[in-house]
Amino acid sequence: METFRHVENRPLELAVVVPVLNEHDNVGPLLEKLSIALAGIEFEVIFVDDGSGDGTPERVEAIAATDRRVRLLRRIGRRGLSSAVVEGFLSTVAQVVAVIDGDLQHDETVLPGLYRAIAEDGYELAVGTRYAEGGGTGDWDRARERISRLATRLAAPVTKTLLSDPMSGFFAAKRAVVLEAASDLSSVGYKILLDLVASHPRRLTLKEVPYEFRSRTAGESKLDSAVALEYFELLLDKLVGRFVPVKFLMFGAVGALGLLVHLCVLGVALNAAGLGFAAAQTLAVLTAMTFNYALNNAFTYRDRRLSGFAWWRGLASFALVCSAGAAANVGVAGFVFGEQGADWWLAGALGALVGAIWNYAVTSWLTWSRR
Template structure:
């Protein structure tokens, strides 16, 4: 089921909203399993913004821990607190975009529910935009007095630094923290580029910087990145692959989607798995080559399926009994893709007599076919 369920207090929609001032800023908070952080986040933002008219929109990916119920409970007492429950979809970037599109203010901010971002910076960020000094304000961990020491492990800090350098170099951006998840932007600036933004993955700001016009006025403000107090981090090593997929997609001018790049990356690992399995079977058994090749292909397809389920299609991830059904359909799709690979390669080889051109063409054909068909059958929406 692919639906957005906007769970908003009824009196906010039909009565209380009329009595409240139109918010000057909408705070978008993407969540997944953050029930215990909901109340502290609202309280912190209320303290920080004081008399400034605001609303906060939690966008939740159908958390099983009662996150939506926690927001609704607060919303019944305070009409400025709203929640959008997303069913059948996952992805931080997509959640934030949907929250932005549902906002009532001309300025929108993005902040995490883990309390690692310094909400006290919000009034200063808002002032920079309202005075016309900025269209986009980035709260940075790496400029001037900014600091990521408290909230990052050494590995995450080094990975973030490397990602910043790579993205600035390849996408020709020039900000100290393009990976930041804490920023504020004019609503009309985001409206124009929203259709071009990738809804999967975690690095929405990087996507905005790569998609926005050069005339966008950007201001950076340093802050101290705090350790998480409650809950657990949802970021893992797969975020690196998400980042690479987005980066390559932007370098291609959005011609190729980040999801396809991830699918191709998984396919490349499948080739390694195939060759390693083939060598192992041939050196440890006495079965014929054709049988060894079949076993290697089956192992590689299985590896590809589970990696794609965890990475490429993580927002449509199969669970329970659906995993077995999905695996069978993936076997079928890849088997047909192999026939397409061989057919295209043979056709080109007969005309060109160049084995490497034929091989590449066949592999590309199989990758495109497998991606397109598995998207519709194995991981359909």
């Protein structure tokens, strides 16, 4: 068998990962800008597509067919900027990796400085920041800037490194640094920099490079309330994820809201509608159960969200599991109170805890299964 012949090439110096979702019109302009900015550096650009429906992957493939510096990584059934970036980093052999948005809002002329900070100055991490002298947030309104700065302050307890802009999605790093933390990355949400810094076992050496955030010229913004929720989920994961799953905390919070809904419906049914207690309680249970299911489907398990007929099938399985959980709740509470002589409040709390764990574990496996 003929052996694969070695071809002399300049070693790959930098891999630029570009996570994209419906950025067709920005692919060409971004590559042109990167070619100019990174002249003299042996680089590749890895587009990681999460199921674009506007022809983005086809556009990248057409360019990649004639330019070996361009690669495409298509993900099926998986979404999320952080996990997309991590997969892009792990798919290259370049020793320096960088991430830049595909919407042209990051200043590509800063990339050479980020690269040199790693390759020549020896830093492990180089971050493009909007909040250092010389940087800026462009045309952001005051409300958005305040929210961003609040998010920055909230990140302080989980970062081991002083970062002026932990929300930044524009940075470079030694690939070895990413590999060291890869198994501990939560890959939740959109803030891979925060995830990387918080997950790494040691304090990283870093350099910050200011840049001015640009306005979007094409495509649509991906920012919505889900992004904020995922950010807080990431913070919680880094603070307490070693002790208790964040999804369990979210499941419990939804359950607490469901209790309020239950009591409100019960009160209205008894006092305003004039129903008997049994009928009012049944209505309250069904309403709260449906509320809990809908909220968990929308937020706690948004990455496995059910829709269409699957939504109704999920509701049925959720109700079945929670009915068994209620029985476990009553059984455990009765045993602890009657047989062990515990105080009523302790028995009730233990019963509720057992019921909550049962509901969370079984619905996670049955209702929102990844299978």
